[in-house]
Amino acid sequence: MDCIICGSSDLELLDIKNKYYHCQDCEVIFIDPTEIVAQAEEKERYEGHDNNHQNEGYVQMFEDFIEELIEPHLDLEKINDVLEFGCGPGPVLADLLEAQALEVDRYDPYFFPEKVFLDKKYDLITSTEVFEHFSDPIKEMELLTSHLKDGGHLAVMTSFHPGPEEFEDWWYNWDPTHIVFYNQKTFSKLASDFGLDIIYTDQEKYILFKA
Ligand SMILES: [Zn+2]
Known part of the structure; x- marks a missing residue:
């Protein structure tokens, strides 16, 4: 087994219930690839999420995302094309961005499976609560960066892990569909491998890359 991000064989096996x-x-x-939950079960789990406009906490989460990660760092007037990658069943973030007069394509492997991005490049790609589900993050980063314009931004929300000692009791790994967890160092490695700059991160859940 080698690291799925950097290829290192220097891996520590954490001594907790899943591998x-x-x-x-x-x-x-x-997570060890043999423990990844089957896709059918994964879809069922997403449908169980209360992810729509009626859920105030869920809407607030995206308003905070726009307020902290998008508005201070990007000139919205210069953005033409946006891709909301992994938008889920009720694409709240896409709707909020459209309310800012942006054009937003929606993609989700389960709920909006049409690959609308295939012949396009974007000024901004957003991906919230998605990176933790990737079984092959490098493949997904290749896909995402290949659809970013030069100077375009990739805005990601996923909870940064608190370190191996605190990992077992960390709520974010209780969801069995969360299978990969990053921190600042992991994202720095990805940025350098894909030729991206890190424009902003709170080192907790937000990170903004620029191509
Ligand atoms: Zn690694």
Whole structure:
């Protein structure tokens, strides 16, 4: 087994109920591939999420995302094309961005499966609560960066892991569909491998890359 981000073989097996590896180089934590839940079960789980406009906390989460990660760092007037990647069944963030007069394409492998991005490049790609579900983050980063314009931004929300000691009791890994967990060092590795700059991160859940 090698690290799914950096290829290092220097992995520590965490001693908890599911098999997780912690890379000693890029510090990613990821589940053993044999323990990944089946896709049917995964879809069922997403449908169980209360993800729509009626859920105030869910809407607030995206308003905070726009307020902290998008508005201070991007000139919305210069943005033409946006892709909301992994938007889920009720694409709240896409709707909020459209309310800012942006054109937003929606993609989700389960709920909006048409690959609307295929012949397009974007000024901004947003991906919230998605990166933690990737079984092959490098493949997904290749896809995302290949659809970013030069100077375009990739805005990501996923909870940064608190380190291997605190990982077992960390709420974010209780969801069995969360299978990979990043921190600042992991994202720095991805940024350098894909030629991206990190424009902003709160080192907790937000990170903004620029191509
Ligand atoms: Zn690694």
